[in-house]
Amino acid sequence: MSYIVQGDTGDWEVVIGLEVHAQVASKAKLFSGSPTAFGAEPNSQVSLVDAAMPGMLPVINAYCVEQAVKTGLGLNAQINKISVFERKNYFYADLPQGYQISQYLHPVVGEGIVTVDLADGTTRDIGIERLHMEQDAGKSMHDQDPKRSMIDLNRAGVCLMEIVTKPDIRSPEEAGAFVRKLRSILRYLGTCDGNMEQGSMRADVNVSVRKVGETEYRTRAEIKNVNSVRFIMQAIEIEAERQIEVHESGGEVVQETRLMDPNKGETRSMRAKEFAHDYRYFPDPDLLPLELTDDFIEGIRATLPELPDAKKQRFMDDMGLSAKDATTLVADRESAEYFEAVAAKHDAKKAANWVTNDLFGALNKAGLTIAESPISADHMAKLLTLMDDGTISGKIAKDVFEIMWETSDDPEKIVEDKGLKQITDTGAIEAAVDEIIAANPGQADEVRGGNDKAIGWFVGQVMKATQGKANPQQVNQLLRDKLKG
């Protein structure tokens, strides 16, 4: 599905590259022993290293290195056995060191591939350029005081993985799908919680446009710090429109940093000062090169969980699910685990139906995640068992599901308490059938006269008379025997 914007002078395509900052889910910071928890009191999670007091030296957190390598492996990427930390020099009030420790010429992870799933069922491979480790900066607040900015260094020094894509993305949809897929992979790996609301994951979006058919890239602009999938997609749309207008009116797109304003629906220049991008990187003399052994890398590879693509393939190949259901179920790890727990004892397709339609439908409507589901996987499996062994009909199962949703009760208990068991006693059903036939001689004649559709009406009446507890197949058979036999 190509995304083409029609301009006054012809058709334009959009070229997009993303730089995603993902916070490593570590307890302590990248180079100090202070904690990383979200929402703490200001400056309560700061060591003298983070505050850049003279003489303080960084010591790397081994766990952060493992998570970066694990993520690299999850992105099918090359792991560099030697990487180097460099200083990225700039001055800002929330960067006490006057430089950010980052990786530049020699990142820990090189090229990789992420396969994204698009709405039309197709997939596309997006190239990963690199992944490197770096420190986060502190947080500035400018709206508390007319003359002063407030600085909280709790985030300063937290380990980020910057994941950079190649300029392979061609539409807002692909960009959204990439971020969702990346987040899913990170969550499967457990290396980042992917929580965009809390800033654990945010993206810089590089956008340029070109006429369809052009092979060179035109000048790009970078939209900084976009913190939701929706805003990323929106920023691309808006920025592409803006650049096309600039090109078509004879202007020139400037390479610059822009900010997205979701309220106004525009991006605007940060009016970055001259030289702002001259970071004068050089290797950090406080840190030795990071050297990884094959044993270390293979040890981490051995701990990788089954990732969404492999799981999806297995759901399709071994369990016979459709691509659509499989994609939905593997999108997050908890959903996949829930489904597998239900499917372990049941027909996979039936389990997939109930989980993706009934359960996900109800969760979406209520705005809940799978972890917050009032219906446990165990109870869901029991509900399917009650259907499979004929204790309740499919129709009654929907009612039981509703009650389970409200009460979180065990379906067996619900069926017992409410007397919802299917009537299998032929005598009881037969009595109900006879009664209905006797009460509706007109319709009965129609059936006898060959109107098969009228049988459906009778089935409905009998089901109603038995509060849905009769077995519909059995009712149907009895009616046919009695009216046509």
Next chain:
Amino acid sequence: MSLDKNDVRRVAFLARIRVEEDDLQPVAEDLNNIIAWVEQLSEVDTDGVQPLTSVEAMAMPKREDKVTDGGDPDRVLGNAPDRVGDFYAVPKVVD
């Protein structure tokens, strides 16, 4: 490699060091002397020699992922010229 006045102005700005207009030329000359002196190193043939990253052949020391620090904002803010609650207060930074 050689620096002119404009290079010095730019480098001084990036380092937030004030160099008066009249001093730019003399500083450029000083820096050029230093660069020329260091550039003598390029006369040494270093083909096939790996960059020296440490005088001792050792692996980078690492720490465990344990919380061992933090929880003392007063210590961290001890030298702050200005604070509001537990925030550093700095002259307003506007992008």
